[in-house]
Every structure is written in C-alpha cells, then in structure tokens.
Amino acid sequence: MTISCVALFAQEARGNKYIALKDYRREVTAKEVQRFVDEVLSGRRDGPKSTSQVSPVVHHDGVSYVWKRASGKSNVLAVAATRWDANVLAMQETLHQLLDLLKMFCPGGNIVSNALSLPTNSALKADALREKPALVLSILEEVADFGYPQVTQAESLCDLVLDTPSLEGKTVNTLDALLRRRKKDAAEDSSAGAATLGVTGAVPWRKHGIVYKKNEVYLDAIERVSALVGADGSLISGRVNGSIQMKVYLSGMPECKIGLNDKFMMEAESGFQQATSTALEGRPTSVAQKACRSQVALDYIKFHQAVKLQHYESDHQVHFVPPDGEFELLSYTVSDTKNFTLPFTVTSWYKSLGRTRGELNVKIRADFPSSLVAFQVITWIPLPKSTVKVNMQATGGKTKSKYVDLAKNQTHWKLSELRGGKEHKFKAIIETMAGTQLSGSSPTKDWEKAVPPIKLTFQVPMFTSTGLRIRFLKVHEKSGYQPVKWVRYLTCAGDDYEVRVSH
Template sequence: MISQIFILSSKGDHLIYKDFRGEVGKDAVTVFYEKVTALTGDQPPVVMSHKELHFVHIRQGGLYWVVTTTADSSPFTLVEFLNRLTTLIKDYCGSLSEKSVRMNFALIYELLDEVVDNGYIQTTSTDILKNFIQTEAVTSKPFSLFDLSNVGLGGKSEIFVDVVERMSVVIGSNGVLMKVDVEGQIRVKCYMPSCLEMRIGLNEEFSIGKSQLRGYGAAVRVDECSFHQAVKLDEFDQHRILKVCPSQGEHVVMQYLLSDELPSAPPFRLFPTIERDNGGRLLMYLKLRCDLPPKSSAINVSVTVPVPKGSLSLSQELSSPDQKAELRAETRAVHWDIPRFPGGAQLSALFKLEVPGLSSASMMEVGPVGLSFELPKYTCTGLQIRFLRLTPVQAGSSQRWVRYVTHSDSYTIRI
C-alpha cells in the first residue's frame, strides 16, 4: 500500500507530490532528501526507513522517483511499480527530464489519480489509461516569438535583430528563488538586396562567466555563450562587437545561458492564502505582484492553480473586469488570465471552490502554481543591442529594427 508518491530533482526541488492516505506529513520529502544526500557512494540503497516510514526509490532521467509506505509492502513490487510508472510517463510526455515533468505536471497528476486509488495500484497500462486521460502532453516550444513570414516582402530593405529569452524559474513557498535558467538567442532576419557586413554592438560590460568580469559598471553576465560559425569575433573580446555578413533569411547568430541567479528580482511574486471556510468550501486568495520596472508590462499572463480532485464549481472575485478565470476539469486546475499586467502593479483574485469531502489531505493537492507570460521590450539578463551598423552605408530607404522579448518556459511558485 502506497502512502505518498513524489518526484524530486537532483537538487531536491519538489516537482510532484501526491498524498493518497493522509498518514504521513509532507516533511517526508525533506526527510528522504536529507537521507539520500547524506549517504556516501554512488549507489544509495533502494529502500530506506525513518521511524515507521519506508522510502522506496529509483533514479531515472536525473530525478528521484519515490514512494513511501507504512505497511508491510513488498519492496520488489514497489520498485517494479516505479519502473513502470517512469515508462508510462515517458510514453505520455516523450522524455524523462526535469523540464518535461514541470511542463506536464497537470498530466502527471491526472495519471497518478488513475494509476493509484487510495494507495492501491490499479494499472500502469498505457492502452487502458488512454481511455481515461484527457490532458494533452506539452512539448517544448520552438525557440521563436515573431512570425516574420510576411515582413520585408514589399520591396523595402529591412533587417530585424531580435533578442529572445526564455526563463525557467522555481520559487519556494517562502518567496526565495530556488532555481532559475535563462536561455537566450540573438536572431537576425535580413531582407537586404546584397551581402553586407553588419556590426552588432552588445553591452560593453557583457561578460561570459565570472572570470571575465571587468570590474567596472553593472555587469551583464551569462554562464555560457556560443556563436554561429559565420560570426567574426575579432572585435568581440575588446569591444563586445559581433560582425556578420547576413544572407537572405533568418539566422541565430548567438546563443547564451544564465543559470542560478538573476541580475534583478523575478518578474512575479505570489502571496497566497489557502483555507477552508465554515461551509466547507476551499478558499484561495491570491495576490500577484509584478516586479518589472514601472514602464514595462507583461502580456498574456496566465496563472494555473491545481486544485483537489473532485472540485465541482468555482465562484470568483477578480480585481479588474478585463481578467477572467475558470475551473477546467480536464486539467484539474483553476486558470486565471490577465491580458496586461503593468510593472509595479499588484492584482488579486478570490476563488471559492465546492469540493465534496474536502479534507486536510486534499487541501495539500493545491499547487504548485504555474505562470506563463510574455515580457515585451525586456530581457531578464539585461543584454541590450548598443548599436547596429551596416557597411557600406546603404543609400535609399532601409530599415533596421531591434526588438526584445522574454518568454516564460516554466515558472513555478510553490505554496
């Protein structure tokens, strides 16, 4: 009999947590990670115990897949179950990785609801489950924002330089930034009649790795950086200038990565209150703050809050009329949509859900909260295009456009 199932990253981040019987507290996750990381050697025991609680785990895709039990269950049965579970999730999600688990958390929770009932294993057959699972798998989005297929076709000479960043963030329930990755690209799309040399000037204080910090000004730092083979770097080390002769069409001239830190606060912070009212309804009061600069805005903001299984109806109070929210049975979550969110503003929502048999254990199924959004004219790393010059200088009407945007790839807030 299974008490809990949880999936942890190699760093101990809580990706998935499901309590089936309410026998054990959520601190079991912390106890397991402390025990498994305190062991010496590369092969920790598959079965570990703490007081009357037993942990059975495997490692797949760089993740810890763990079940807990207080009963006299066969460890071989539980290990076999975990192996089948990872195979099942791989069948649905396409891969086993931290990123795929974060992107498909709603699907994985739905699978767990069907695979295990009150701690008893039901089925791990993909063929059987496909008749019950409604949530579609989410795959990694192409690293692109702008559809430029219809620009530059009217005879005008144009060059577009787009700085596009995607951020993956995990924020703890205490508001502390636990993990961040920012993947960035500089994309050039050229509609010039002839091959020119283009010089792209980046921030003068741009550094790659901490070893390259120059010691003056506020550094714009990334951890890794790579360039297209056509980019000339003879002016890069000294002046942070990229030189390229763009051909017709679109090219990625530079890619970069920043991990584990941001030069400024994350764009969003959540202040949640989750409780049960006197009528037995689940109350969720969410205050969401946008920590962008005052002249910036986020657009197409969507907040997804997983709620207990069996939630029937939703009533809501939103802070402005242009927002909307709904309870979607297929994802077992409340979706709160905000078309535009100015920097420095704070919005709120009060959700009241009818949940038959609401208990302390089922209230723990609320969260983690996921956000998706776009941040136009903004980069999280601070990277900017200082100048864009063409040689030789073009006569006539030619246009040069520089655009910035940051996308959420995975933005998770624990509550």
C-alpha cells in the same frame, strides 16, 4: 571528424522502421546500424525501454553511434555511426542541423505553405520523408562529403538538390519560397558555378547578387524565464534562456556590427579553467555595475557560424556577414539567480474553511517600469480532484466560470494587460465532495498536505530579465544604402515558471 554513415528511422508501434541511409565511407554496414537500432534503441537486447533511457552516444559492437530524435512531436530518428575517434558533439550538431533541414524541405504540407506560414503540422513526420525519397537522399548526399560535414545551409542546398514545389498550380523556386522577397539575377540563375561558389566561398551561408527594393533589418532579443518561486515571492531557483533572432532583407554583401551592453570574457580569464569549453562568461566588476545591470554574467553563449569570433574577443562587438532571411545570431543561458530579475512578484496562500471548502489567494505585482505593459498574464491554479464548484473574484482581469476545467483539475485567472507597478489580487473559494466514512479523511485536507504549485505564463515586450540591451546596430555595404532597422525585446515565461503555495 568523420561520419561513416547516417540513417533515418521512424518510431512506430512495432519498433523503429528504416527510412533512408547514406553510406559515406563503407566502414559500417546497413545491417550493423539496423542491429544497433533493434537491440539498443528498440530494447530487444536489454528488454523494452523508451529511447529517453538510452544515452545519445552508444558504443556497440566496435562502432560508435550518435543518435537524435527530431524536436516536437516527431517520430523521426537520425543515427550517425563511425569507427573513428570522432567529436561526438560535432556529430550531434550535424544531426540537429540535418533534422532542421529535413523539416524545412519536407514539412507536413509542402515547403511553400511552410514558408508562407500556412497552417501545417510543425513536427517532422516520417510519412513526409517517405513521400520524397529522392529529395531526402539528395540532402544526405550534400550534407556531408566522404564523412565530413559540408553543406548545412538551406540557401546553399536549394541550388544543389532537385525539388520544385508548387502552390495553386504555379511552380515556385524553393529558394524564393523560403526567402519570399528575393529578386534573383537571371545571369546568376544560369551560371553553372553559382552553387559551387556558395558552398566553397568565404561566406557559404550567403549568396552573391541578392537585391531588395527596400533594405530592412529586424532584430529580436527574446528571453524565456524559468523559475521556482517561494510562497512569499522569493526566487528559489531559475534560469534564463535567451537568444537574438534576426530577419535580414539586405542587398549585396553587407557587414553588420552589433554592440551589446554586456562585457564578456573567457571562462579561463574569469578564474574558471576548462580547456575544452567554448563558453564565455562575464563577471560584474562592482556592486554598482551589478545593480544597474551594466554587465550580464553568462554561463553559456553560442554564436552563429557567420560571427567573426576574433573581433568579438578583441572589442566585444558582434561582427558578421548575415545570412539572407531568418536566423538565430546567438543564444545564451544565465542560471545564477543574482544575475537576473523576475518581471513579477507573485505570492499565494491557501487556508481551509471546513471539511469541504477552502480558500486560495494569489497576489501579483508587476516589477518593471510603468511605461511598459505585460500581455496575456495567465495564472494557472490547481484544484483538488474532488472539486465540484469554484467561485472566483479578482481586482482585475477575467475570472469566468468557463475557465474552470474540472477534468484537468485546474482553473486560471487571465490578465490581458498588466502595466508596470500595478498590483492585482485573486481569491477562489473551492468546494469539494465530502470524504466517505470509510476513508476517514477529507479530500480538501489531503490536498492541503501537498498543494501543487501555481504556474504562470506571460509576455513582456521591451523588457529583458538580464538587462540585455542592444547599444547599436550598424550595417555597411559598398553601395552605401541606409537600411531600415528595427530592434525589439521580449521576455516570456519558460516551460516551468512555478510558484509554491503556502498553507
């Protein structure tokens, strides 16, 4: 894969404005990139349109362009251009990592406040990049060499780019600010070849000579459940986006091994032939195994580059030398509703009590063991636009009048805690304005024809919808120390966890 150049632009009211450009191969000029941005991304050629309507890969005037916008409420665009038959997915991933690096090195405040979790704007902003032009160009210089992706690890970049942020008048090393608790060897700091070894070594994501007083490993298995639930509580459609997040504070060069309760196999082995796919998929071998969730069928799984895939394919265990600090070990997606369960059964119904009154009922039951407790279970309930008053009652939780938001046409019912196996009910009497004689209809009846769905948010610690479990976490280092290991699970609602209302 070869990238001719990478450019950064700011999305502004008057169009996309140039921030920085790095030309790796002198094959695509800056004018050509600017013309693509003006004509395609800014819509001057085919009329005004938003970037969401433009394909992420565009062939324009003999040049292939791959572009990506930074996540969140960011106004930064990254554009990569090439004249070669390149792997566009790899180019997309390179831009994704580049934007993450820029967000880390050029946060809203400074890199120290970002590392110490001080309140800052989490989205990458163009103004933050304009304030540090030399740093941005240094990162673009190191990320790729002659168009080939080279350094995309923050730890390695810290030794290659020149930037020493300060906090309260004290100069702080960037790497120390990111990793906070590292103790660096003075000899390693003074070694001229340390940075080169970190980039070109067998494990460029981890540096040699890391020492901690207390060796600890934190592993979090997090699953975000998105679902569309029928009024009777049945699951219509849904998916689970899961990930294993780790925080590693270990000395030396440890080798870690994680055993999962899942048994995965390549898609080709499961009967689905697709030569270009890198996803792994598992299938339950029996109804009994499927019922007890001893296997989890995954649609997609993505590993961190530190994972040794050859070991995973042979023994289905995750072997890796971990990066220092925080990182995502793997992520996966499950879209077959038969392969995961919802933590709650929610049913709802609405009935009219007249031209200006209606009653909405919600019942929620926790479908997990009584030893577990869900927190911040909030049911977001829609209201008609003509609502003037809402009277709420519930068998548990909070139903305060301040929860009613007539401006947003919604109210909510909050359960701070909900133990497994418990059930609670909610009832709301909704009063609306009477319809005018000219309209000849009742606002309540019009709303009944298309009642918006109820939305649910929640957090359930020590529970996973897919049944994912960490069987073991082993750490081996030649010095023989015994680290402290922590394993946690969390299931929470995705962006679209909705329940239809019967009427």
